[in-house]
Amino acid sequence: MIKIAFVTNYITNNGPSNVILDIIRNLDKEQYSVSLITLFKGNDERIVADLRNNGVQIFTCKTLSRTKCLLGQGREFQELVKREGFDIIHSHGIIPDILSSRVKTSVRKVTTLHNNMFEDYVQTYGKVKAKIFIKMHIDALKKMDCRVGCSKSVYQVMRKYLKNVIFIRNGIKPKIAKHTVTRKELDIPEDAVVFVFSGGLSFRKNVQFLTQNFVQYHNKDEYLLLLGDGPEREACEQMVDDHVKLLGFQDDPAAYYNISNIYASASRSxxxxxxxxxxxxxxLGLFLSDIPSHREVVGMGEDLYLGENFSIQNDDRSFNTAMGELRKNFNRVDKEAIKDFQLKKLSDKAMTVKYDKEYNKFLKAGD
Structure with a gap:
């Protein structure tokens, strides 16, 4: 039995957490004894209870803070890992990676890199702090046994700084809506083309750009749903017209995806x-900013039309130009074929099989 522990700041309903949860749920429990270590407050207790009910051991650190961890004061975590005798610790995020890299036992250390830190840290922390955090994170990653980019684009960036980086694309279980939303409720015609965005209304997500350009260039039969909240909501409220619906945070975005045609994002990273x-x-078809990971997913379609990328720099591939291409090809957006593509190429099960192979590969190498 392989003892594996996943390490994260806290477990909740967000992107990195969902990757962890999908791996946990799909690992063979006859081969793996699974634990989850959370470092700080903020856990979704419903998720924790569900994991416990499914045989996952939960360890919640009580004495740690982000500052202490960055300064090397992670004693509680170090003692926990030594005491439990894990074979593998799989960390997610800068602080979990830093703590894991400092463990002085024979435990094998895996990390998943969920972002392009050279973009994300600058946008989140500013240039000065980002420079410090990037150095700390790279130094920690060099001490890991297995470094996994969550996409090919992240891998292509990180392989310039680290040896033995691989990539395993994020995958998910198909999203099923918990309730029903209708276009009539939102005052949207049944024959309209509906775009939807779900996420934080923040600088990194670049929602002001998306809102402003959609208002400027949409046709009479096109609408945009914005699902989310954040610091740029007020600015977006000043830009919207009758074709943009600011709906705030929604805990069941799939209900809105089911009445939409195209997923839109102008994210910077x-x-x-x-x-x-x-x-x-x-x-849904895709209408996404021309950043590496967005180009990657649109490009995976091969014979299947998944959508268009647009530039957020207002160059030749402008928002309006790409929107025109999307309109010309809209009849090629095949809902059932896209669902099938996701199930085959980007599923939680396919992702977990690849992680399982990596776990076993380096455990056998260490025998």
């Missing part, structure tokens, strides 16, 4: 967006 994967699982 993504690892491999879970929201995009969820939209694909509901059969």
């Amino acid at each position: 993504e690892g491999f967006s879970i929201s995009v994967l969820e939209a694909l699982s509901c059969g």
Whole structure:
């Protein structure tokens, strides 16, 4: 029996957490004894209870803070890992990676890199702090046994700085709506083309750009649903017209995907967006900013039309130009074929099989 522990800041309903949960749920429990270590407050207790009911051991650290961890004061975590005698610890995020890298036992250390830190940290922390955090994170990653990019685009960035990086694309279980939303409720015609975005209304998600350009260029039969909240909501409220519906945070975005046609995102940086994967699982076409991970997912369509990328720099591949291409090809957006594509290429099960192979590969190498 392989003893594996997943390490994260806290477990909740967000992208990295959902990747962890999908791996946990799909691992062979006859081969793996699974634990989850959370470092800070913020756990969704319903998720914790569900994991416990399914035989996952939960360890919640009581004495740690982000500052202490960055300064090397992670004694509670170090003692926990030594005491439990895990074979593998699989960490997710900068602080979990830093703590894991400092463990002085024979435990094998795996990490999943969920973002392009060279973009994401600058946008989140500013240039000065980002420079410090990037150095700390790279130094920690060098001490890991297995470094996994969540997309090919993340891998292509990180292989310039680290040896032996691989990539396993994020995958998800198809998203099923918990309730029904109708277009009539939102005052949207049944024959309209509906775009939808789900996520934080933040600088990194670039929602002001999406809102402003949609208002400027949409046709009379096109509508945009914005699902989410955040610091840029007020600015977006000043831009919207009758074709943009600001609906706030929704805990069941799939209900809105089911009345939509196209998933839209102008994000400045993504690892491999879970929201995009969820939209694909509901059969939506894509209209995404021209960043590496967005180009990657649209390009995976091969013979299948998944949608268009647009530039957020207002160059030749402008929002309006790409929107025109999307309109010309809209009849090629095949909902059932897109669902099938996600199920075959970007599923939680396919992702977990690849992680399982990596776990076994380096455990055998260490025998």
